Amino acid sequence: MGSYVLRRLLQMIPVIIGATFLIFAMVFGIGDPAAGRCGERACPEAFLVQFRQEYNLDEPLIVQYGLYMAKLLTGDFGESFSGLSVAEELINRWPTTIRLAVIAVCFEALVGIAAGILAALRKGRFLDYLVTLSSLLVISIPVFVVGSLSQLVFGIRLGIFPVTATEGGWFDLLLPGLVLGSFSVAYIARLMRSTMIENLRSDYVRTARAKGLGPGRTVGVHTLRNSMIPAITYIGYDLGALMGGAVVTERIFNINGIGGFLFYGINTKDGTIVVGTVTCLVLVYLLANLLVDVLYGVLDPRISHD
């Protein structure tokens, strides 16, 4: 177990270095690093001079990267053109985005897993078709369409939920959270259904049944525990991915989270905000994946013993 965790940690280091270098190379290696940093206008001369100095643009590329990483690791994500500290802004906005992601993940875990189990147990009957077809439909609707339409229906027409969630309270974020989790809820239902069906036919379940155990024990313990692993792993990866996906949801519902900040950066053409936020989101995504992989080793001992 210990060596598995260690190996996983070590494997992660080149990926983090590679991914940050890739982002760095796209920003500073190709094209004009100062492009798109000053809104619709060209950058003023004084800004350019300071910019060159701040990012050490006169050094060779690899030294630039080292200094850039040193800054990132000390939490310096640069300053936006209007003088906002990107790191400070990100810290202030985390709680909102995390709340949004937590709502989405709870929704995914509860509804997705339950629907998948029900469909698998009622395979070939009405409930199964209902879950299969509705999850197929939900997977096909892009999140921004779900968001815009549910804002229209539940926010504007029916008035059940607030139309925008600028304040960022739990209730305000409920509808956006459900929207954010809509794709994954359907995906998890499908995933859960197919693993359940596969495991229900497996040898160890047949053995359990042959021993005379009741359906509660064979389904509830033997099948379910094994079938949960892929769904739980997916949810874990998704927690990282949702932070990035939140850019769409936060733009629609006008939420002041990380995604809203990224959209603000795109919209006002502030490159420091865009690059800083994307880098930060990629790092969060990678760390979430690392955490899941380590947990996976705990949940499924077969993984850590290879």
Next chain:
Amino acid sequence: MTDPSGVAVSEFSTPPAGEVREGGQDRQEARSLWSDAWRELRRNPLFWISVVLIVVLLTMAVAPQLFTSTDPRYGDLAVARQPPSAEHVFGTTSQGYDVYARVIHGARASILVGVLTSIGTVVVGGLIGLISGFYGGWLDALLSRVGEIFFAIPLLLAGILTFYLFPPDLEDPLILQVLTVVGVLVLFGWPSLARLMRGAVLQVKPNDYVNAARALGASAPRLIFQHILPNAVAPMIVVATLNLGTYIAVEATLAFLGIGLRSPAISWGIDISLASSIGLVRAAPHMLIFPSIFLTVTILAFIMLGDAIRDAIDPKLK
């Protein structure tokens, strides 16, 4: 030797067609994986629904004139933001464009991005996966590490960053702008297919018929393209078809955020983006609803096709 049939992954227990005894009762077994899959597919109603939808959408992309003779770029402000009527079946936008004409013409961008990106990832990812799996060693290690790095950046974030830094030139013709979008999606989308292909190759490589061909002196390209590729390609085809819908969604999402394809290019993502400001959602919901329906149906059609192919190829999931 050149028979492309046979086992794809070890789960598929049909033996390669050549090995099967001739004879009455065993004729069932002589069917190859692909003809078996085709028999399954033909019986699946979801497959036929998706095929019909895709054919209609492809026609729409190739020849939008067949569906509408209205110019999607002709804005008549006198009729701006009108609800659906006999003259404008889907209503008009706030610029006075005909929503129906725009929806029909919007198919081209989405379909092009989806199809070309899928083909691109299959070619790049498939080739890299084949090479990694077949040669192994340091080449495999190197390619796998590079893949991990590109895989580490979620597609949407990669798209946002790239198109922010290198926006497509609005002066370029549509096909060039589409190709830029396709290029970026392929660049960040190939690793998952490469990984899949590599796994399949590793399962096929130790089989007896590969060893036999090698013993007979077959060259590496012959081994790869005649013996390994046909038997290892099935899982990748399934995932690539399922991914097609995802790529269409990512393109539309980028357009929705105001990067990637941009007006005057016509795409569903752009139109949904324009329609989704709160004031307009209230005043002209038809502007939002019709492009959304078309986008969703397109993605649905490709996901259904992928599902049907998967069910046909992989009997385990039935």
